[in-house]
Amino acid sequence: MSKYYVTTPIYYVNDKPHIGHAYTTIAADVLARYYRQKLGPENVWFLTGTDEHGVKIAQAAEKFEKKPQEYADDISASFQFAWDQLNISNNDFIRTTEKRHEENVEFFVSKLKEAIGPDGQPVIYKGNYEGLYCYGCEAYKTESDLVDGKCLDHPNIEPAYLKEENWFFRLSVFTDHLKEIIERGDFIVAPESRKNEVLRFIEDGLDDIAISRANVDWGVKVPFDKDQTVYVWVDALINYVSALGYKGNDDKFKTFWPANVQLLAKDILKFHAIIWPAMLLANGLELPQVCFAHGYFTIDGQKMSKTIGNVIDPNQLVDEFGTDAARYLILAQYPFGHDGDIKADDFVIKYNADLANGIGNLVSRVLGMTEKYFEGQVPKMKYSADFDVKAFWAQLDRGYSELKLYENLKAIINLVSWCDNYIDQTKPWELSKSDNDKLQQVLYNLIELIRHLALAIYPYLPETAEKINIKLNINETINSIKFDKSREIGGMKSGVKIEKGEGLFARK
């Protein structure tokens, strides 16, 4: 792999950022930061943004007595603010109301108009839609999608009955091809449970889908039929190529497309694992390598909802715990990809256990002893501890390639526990009275492991990693350190003056 392109969904601006958006975005950030270490920053592109068109946005704006653009500007800014707070390192932030995006949507849809399907027929046609539409999802619904006539995700919104002339995309003609490439793993839908869900859905048969709407003002007009507006989901999906300059075949597009990983929550799986790849196939574009859907989470066993009042604002988490800790607490809850429960009361417990008493305490203990016994100079020794550094890195590399972000975090915390145990067993305070050589050896081993710890936590806790590096008197920022070289054993130079300095995480 020589380049890495990771995307989050673009978030719909009908709502302020909550912990669910933060979860996906922090996960993408961890991947982007790891691959920047591995491949060099110039070879990684990380895209996020906001989805701003559609009837639902126009209606929400009206409710606040704002113009749709004004309303979208405000909410989009609140996403950008939250991502700044969380130290998200996206390379670009695309908004679907930007001219650069709208031009790409027109271009993409015009290409679809010319495109010929696998059966030799045009892939789009004008037809009549008659059926139900959920404004909550901004999506067409069939009776089988509904329970008691209501959308599962929007039980309070009555599905609207629509009868209008639309442009249709012949999704049905891509059925066999999609099935084949997903089964073969040429287009990876993950985790496995999501892949099976998509295959079942395809086997049930794919219907053609409307890709335009009549009587919708807030959106991109269909370039060859100005009475029609591009369906908001089609508009939104195109962001993944528009942001790279698809229309102009820009260098960025040539370098980074196709995406290596597209992250999303499982509620929008069909759009990303069926409709989007079919649209790409129709226009002769390469498909993303991996479409990865993570699960839903509940808060203290309950679905997150405004009515219950259990919505967690990521900004509040940052205010309470700090940027790095907020990132950590969100990702350290349960394996990425699964459904899980966030226990809000456990935030403080986890913070103290893993960060204040874990990473923070280890670093200050080891550097404190180095100051006390050796005036802060790294002892002249070679690494000789039992902790297998090579195996540790191999495990993390494998974990990232399989998006095991939670397991990797566990492996890192495991390194911290290993060091704590090592201190308890070797008792440096006793060695200081009896065996100076062994004391030097023990402290060198620990300092070297802390150096590796800083490199390993960087994707998750970037500020903490840089702080540790400063304490270790390593002047280069982690991003510019040659990753493979710095992961070799024994990189900590003897004689260097380290400094314990301030604690990394204050106890709560």
Ligand SMILES: [Zn+2]
């Ligand atoms: Zn709905």
